[in-house]
Amino acid sequence: MLPTDLLSYRQNGEEIIPKRLKIDEENLQLANKLINCFQQAVGKTQGTLERQLLELEGDTPDYRVKRGLAYILKNSFCKFEVVSPVEPQKLREKVFALAAKSVPSRKLTAATLDRVARELSQELEREILSVQVREGLYADLAENKVLTAFDAPTPAQLLHRYNLSQVQGVFYQASQLVLNAHRNVPGEYKLLFRYLKFFQLMAYIEGDADHGFTITIDGPTSLFYPSTRYGLAIAKLIPALLHVTKWSLHATLQVRDFYTQTRKIGRFTLNSDCGLVSHYPPGKPYDSMLEASFADKWTSLNTPWVLEREVDLIPIPGSVMIPDFRLVHPDGRSFLLEIIGYWRPEYLQKKFAQVRRAQCQNLILAISERLNLDKAGVKIHDVPAKIVWFKDKLLPKSVLEVTD
Amino acid sequence: MARTPRLTFDRGTLILHPPPRGKGWMDYAMWDDRIEKFRIPALQYRCLVEALVAENSDFIDEARAFYPLELVTSLEMQPYPHQTEALEAWKLAGRRGVVVLPTAAGKTYLAQMAIEATQCTTLIVVPTLDLMHQWYAHLLAAFPDTEVGLLGGGSRDKTPILVATYDSAAIHAETLGNQYAFLIFDECHHLPTDFHRIIAEYAIAPYRLGLSATPERQDGKHADLNVLIGPEVYRKKAQELAGKALAEHEVVQIKVKLSPHERQKYNQLIQIRNDFLQQSKISLGSIQGWQKFVQISARSQAGRRAMLSHQKAKEIALGTEGKLRVLADLLAKHYPEHILIFTADNATVYRISQEFLIPAITHQTPIKERHQILTKFCQGEYKTLIASHVLNEGVDVPAASVAIILSGTASTREYIQRLGRILRKNKDTKAKAILYEVVAEDTTEENTSARRRGTKTNEIKKEVGNLQVVYSSFKQKSYRAAEKLEFNYTTENKLCD
Numbered sequence: 032m033l034p035t036d037l038l039s040y041r042q043n044g045e046e047i048i049p050k051r052l053k054i055d056e057e058n059l060q061l062a063n064k065l066i067n068c069f070q071q072a073v074g075k076t077q078g079t080l081e082r083q084l085l086e087l088e089g090d091t092p093d094y095r096v097k098r099g100l101a102y103i104l105k106n107s108f109c110k111f112e113v114v115s116p117v118e119p120q121k122l123r124e125k126v127f128a129l130a131a132k133s134v135p136s137r138k139l140t141a142a143t144l145d146r147v148a149r150e151l152s153q154e155l156e157r158e159i160l161s162v163q164v165r166e167g168l169y170a171d172l173a174e175n176k177v178l179t180a181f182d183a184p185t186p187a188q189l190l191h192r193y194n195l196s197q198v199q200g201v202f203y204q205a206s207q208l209v210l211n212a213h214r215n216v217p218g219e220y221k222l223l224f225r226y227l228k229f230f231q232l233m234a235y236i237e238g239d240a241d242h243g244f245t246i247t248i249d250g251p252t253s254l255f256y257p258s259t260r261y262g263l264a265i266a267k268l269i270p271a272l273l274h275v276t277k278w279s280l281h282a283t284l285q286v287r288d289f290y291t292q293t294r295k296i297g298r299f300t301l302n303s304d305c306g307l308v309s310h311y312p313p314g315k316p317y318d319s320m321l322e323a324s325f326a327d328k329w330t331s332l333n334t335p336w337v338l339e340r341e342v343d344l345i346p347i348p349g350s351v352m353i354p355d356f357r358l359v360h361p362d363g364r365s366f367l368l369e370i371i372g373y374w375r376p377e378y379l380q381k382k383f384a385q386v387r388r389a390q391c392q393n394l395i396l397a398i399s400e401r402l403n404l405d406k407a408g409v410k411i412h413d414v415p416a417k418i419v420w421f422k423d424k425l426l427p428k429s430v431l432e433v434t435d
Numbered sequence: 436m437a438r439t440p441r442l443t444f445d446r447g448t449l450i451l452h453p454p455p456r457g458k459g460w461m462d463y464a465m466w467d468d469r470i471e472k473f474r475i476p477a478l479q480y481r482c483l484v485e486a487l488v489a490e491n492s493d494f495i496d497e498a499r500a501f502y503p504l505e506l507v508t509s510l511e512m513q514p515y516p517h518q519t520e521a522l523e524a525w526k527l528a529g530r531r532g533v534v535v536l537p538t539a540a541g542k543t544y545l546a547q548m549a550i551e552a553t554q555c556t557t558l559i560v561v562p563t564l565d566l567m568h569q570w571y572a573h574l575l576a577a578f579p580d581t582e583v584g585l586l587g588g589g590s591r592d593k594t595p596i597l598v599a600t601y602d603s604a605a606i607h608a609e610t611l612g613n614q615y616a617f618l619i620f621d622e623c624h625h626l627p628t629d630f631h632r633i634i635a636e637y638a639i640a641p642y643r644l645g646l647s648a649t650p651e652r653q654d655g656k657h658a659d660l661n662v663l664i665g666p667e668v669y670r671k672k673a674q675e676l677a678g679k680a681l682a683e684h685e686v687v688q689i690k691v692k693l694s695p696h697e698r699q700k701y702n703q704l705i706q707i708r709n710d711f712l713q714q715s716k717i718s719l720g721s722i723q724g725w726q727k728f729v730q731i732s733a734r735s736q737a738g739r740r741a742m743l744s745h746q747k748a749k750e751i752a753l754g755t756e757g758k759l760r761v762l763a764d765l766l767a768k769h770y771p772e773h774i775l776i777f778t779a780d781n782a783t784v785y786r787i788s789q790e791f792l793i794p795a796i797t798h799q800t801p802i803k804e805r806h807q808i809l810t811k812f813c814q815g816e817y818k819t820l821i822a823s824h825v826l827n828e829g830v831d832v833p834a835a836s837v838a839i840i841l842s843g844t845a846s847t848r849e850y851i852q853r854l855g856r857i858l859r860k861n862k863d864t865k866a867k868a869i870l871y872e873v874v875a876e877d878t879t880e881e882n883t884s885a886r887r888r889g890t891k892t893n894e895i896k897k898e899v900g901n902l903q904v905v906y907s908s909f910k911q912k913s914y915r916a917a918e919k920l921e922f923n924y925t926t927e928n929k930l931c932d
Contacts, residue, residue, distance in 0.1 A: 130792035
């Protein structure tokens, strides 16, 4: 992600259009130039790298693009380390204590550095020059740190990351995000909600699996006034959202007017055809081998029931339940199926509490016979769901039996 | 039978469920559809609980995670009258409010008195790492039997008395919110920003104390302190405390002329900029004009060139070689007195540190080393210290009798607080403290210098009282003291008289 001063966007009325680099020959070359600049700076100081980058910037007006690309390279693909023979902090202590004994002047500086160099040469039993002492004095400053490793991306990867970062930047000012998740199979919602929870955001869910869902995303205090406090978290959520299959969103922005310094409301929209590329790893299609093999067996089954994966969201106050599967019959009947394999007792307690609060009428729970539910303190009889017990593997046939 | 209402804390807010009887609490609560419960801003905790108690509503308070402490101080001093008065005023206001006292008037000790009087878990929020360590050292000495910890600068403690930076406290606002009954905001003018204000908003702390020498903000947001902390309960100016806690000092401004070569280069660069501005019909007199310049410089090559010229010209004006020579002279003149040097930018700090071998403190200096440098400076092992902005606010640097400002950014507050650094009472020497301000003549920087003191450029001002200001005249050359101190470094011999 980019700092605010490197964000570029155009304004078209209320609409904000973040800068986007085309993946064309010209931009690929620019990206390549920057990547090369970093590659050549391996083993050199950050200060040297910065100066080379500044030179590359020249006096062309597109310096902010170059700075943005460099920022991404520096923060996501580089490793900088302090490389120094004598620990700089100890060196400073020694030099400053010695220098403080007389009136500071440039003449004294030269004499002091010479003396320290001689002393160090004796101590370390190798020749240390006074210029090395002078340079070593602040070897631990960021600009004097050495680029030790550079994990170069491809030029296209860098441009995609830049475009995504520009879009993410728009959300820094966001006080709320309304996401329309359109009907699609599979929905791939689990990853999104995992990140949502991880970034401490809150969601309000409306809709159903046949038509899609409207998910309003903000934070606890958003109830009282629109707060950009959650803007950064929302920005971090975007790469996860890119893994959801079919969606559109609009965000409410709290924009500070450039001239009047007052706040006004801005809008930003985005959808799944935006062409942005996520760098977050995609979620696994199935939580377990158990689910994978169940879905496999279903395809070879001759039944009118269609198996859909991760398409439904069941809102629970303060949370959401995303059942693994949904069974749909052409006549309109549908069931939700949640497979409960091996899990820790706390998870089971939470899961069953969720099921109870969901008050879902058409839920099927497939539970492993190996689970010790009594020990986990779960009472199965007050769970409002049809139960299918299974041993090692879950057979489609036994699930179909309870649908009738 | 209905369940007893429970009040819980959720990431900077309160949840009250099931709803209690009575109506008083409804003034503060809002229905939250997302959780199907009533939610209340954490800041309203005290009003809400008072409303519930007033109506005799039965409820269980699970929100508060703060608790009483048994604090016995082992650091007792005779408080100044203004400290006792301020504490009384704050207590009378229901232990909520802002106390305005000049730098070095003993705010830390006042806070210690307030902590002792309140006896519960306390969070102290400070703007800099230096202040953090200063508070930490003081509180360790004051309350040796209580755990004192740090949040920020690499530490993540969870102690009943915690000192945090504004940044770290804001980052962790959601989790800190219910842990402390008493919040102290040092240099509380830092609080009313969009990012920092949530430290107060997400906290349920019923007791709050704000401390500042200059709570006024240029953006007018200091009015928000009324809500975030409480009303201003006490104020005293430096003049009113003169002779009590503060030492006298004078301000001496030294003007440095650019060398002919630098002058030529400077004029060239300014010419490039001005030509462009004229062509584009931009006036830099207003903020809008400046913003327009910034925008255009990102669009056209000529604009970019003009901006780069402007920046280079500014560099020449700020970090002239001449200032370093003046510095060398002042260092020689005042050795071995304790001298503090301030500059605006880190590059100059490190340049001077390397050229004169003077220990430097910037925001990049590791915490422990910073502490060590300050200790050695106080003990007298180091006579001089150079710093960028980090030492600006209320850091204890005792017995520094000379301060030199080499260049600075314009801000009234900054100037006052920098002055505060050498306002400290020096017990050993009777000599007046001196603050030198070294500025380049006839450049944009002169305006900055005047703005910093809060005066207009062509004003000759002499303040009587404990702030003896000897300003040089900017336009007229009649003022003798000013003339004496104005020199051109190209004739270096004149420097030592």
